[in-house]
Amino acid sequence: MNASTLKQVALVEKKPPRRSQMLKQTLLGFIVPILVLLIWQAAGSSARFAGIVPTPWQVALSWYDWIFGSPGLGLNPYLGTWVSNVSYSAMRVFQGFALAMLVGIPTGLAIGWSRLVSDMLDPMVQGLRPIPITAWLPFSIAVFGIRDMGSIFLIFLGGFYAIVVNTTQGARDVDRNLIRAASMMGATSSQLLRRVVLPAAMPSIFTGLRIGLGIAWTAVIVSEMVAVKSGLGYVLWDAYYVGRMDIVLADMVSIGLMGYISDRLIVLIERRVLLWRMLQNH
Template sequence: MSNTVNTRSQPGLSTTQRVAVSTGAVALVLGVWQLSGTLKWIDPLLLPPPTEIFQTTVDILADGYRQVSLWQHIWVSVLRATVAFAAAIATGIPLGLAMGLSQPVSAVLEPFVQFLRPLPKIALIPLTVVWFGIDEGSKFFLIYISCFLSVVVSAAAAAVGVSKNRIRAAQTLGANRYQVFTRVVLPNALPEIFTGVRLSIGIGWTSLIAAEMVAANSGLGWMVINAGTYLRTDVVMLGILLLGGIGYLFDLALVLLQRTFVPWAGRDA
């Protein structure tokens, strides 16, 4: 008898139970974090407790940080990232699908994509300043290129992964190339494309700090970097929490879009 456990047959947690478990885990971590500061287990300069970060949040909401309101810091970063993400998705998915469906296109582009994709984007900062100056163009480019390359790779892999038997079956039934693409390739590739886009946006969002190193005077990434130079770890932690929370909201929005436009994702074939 096989010792393999069929995990699908095991009962899972309901939505309410999952929320309760997640809430309890977060509360536990926050409680231990607060105790570590209150009882001086860790120097508050190194890790400010949640109550201190909350008070810092209230102060910055009232007075801003470096003469810029907190909402403006958030808005600037979100706007920069959103524009870059939209451009990367709009250009990366078609190019990736073309690479996945055409071997000549893949042979031409893959060396460049695979060379640039693992390259640390912070290394491109001197070139982006020379190419685009110190205005928004350089910041847009750094976020865009970080996201774009991963979108291309994921879209290409999704196209290659479409079952050849399904394509042959459609061709046998008389489907032309356009019909094969729209009714077979794209529906089967979309779930993996969405997964790749989620990962790519995570990568692009993390590059925000690198982008805002380029002569910025606002934005969450700039706020974190600037506060670090003055040992304002409370502001640094606030910025980190905001970056993580906004990144989570980006991912949640994509999950909702996937459930709306690709409801068959995750279902058995």
């Protein structure tokens, strides 16, 4: 066995087992949530916030009834409605975000690749981007009414700008040597865009997708408070209106959970699509 082989064996032996590394990461991920729960429990149990901020245990019980309760039984209107409201919100996010992807990625690539398109579209994108989602609510209600399309429109706007800006930056940051090399080999402009610019811009595109998805969940909650009569946002506002802070907090946790799950799905897809990048880094 030569020196090079011995060195490789030593490196492998020094590398911690994957299972123990994942366990360590999982345990570290629980530290901050546990601290938050302890502070929350102390605040809910104190005289200052008693009756205002429910404890984590009270929220957990209400959340359980919200998920597993039988609809129509008793005076609690939230019994057993969690799944349906999560489904309404998730479907709206999916529709609005898919539309934002279909429009935002090609638009960002075009702005980043073509000076002409950039001069035509970029000023408008940068001018509209600072307008908050809440400012579009009156326009959305006036145009679409109290229907799903108004919510989908706001979700589309929320995801669109993050996707466009990051995709544009990714297209502009492509190594010019790659473009020159492909051009010297006879690649056309469309082939350069599809086979060089798009793959090179993928890391930035996925960054935009993750940011845009987070904004999309914000947009769906805002829109459901006013523009539609179902979903997590509607329940959040309704529960606040009737003084059910336990449902309000359970709703907030549900929104965070759904946002986290959808973000992990984007990350999983990113790892599959950008497998070449991970192998290159290792």
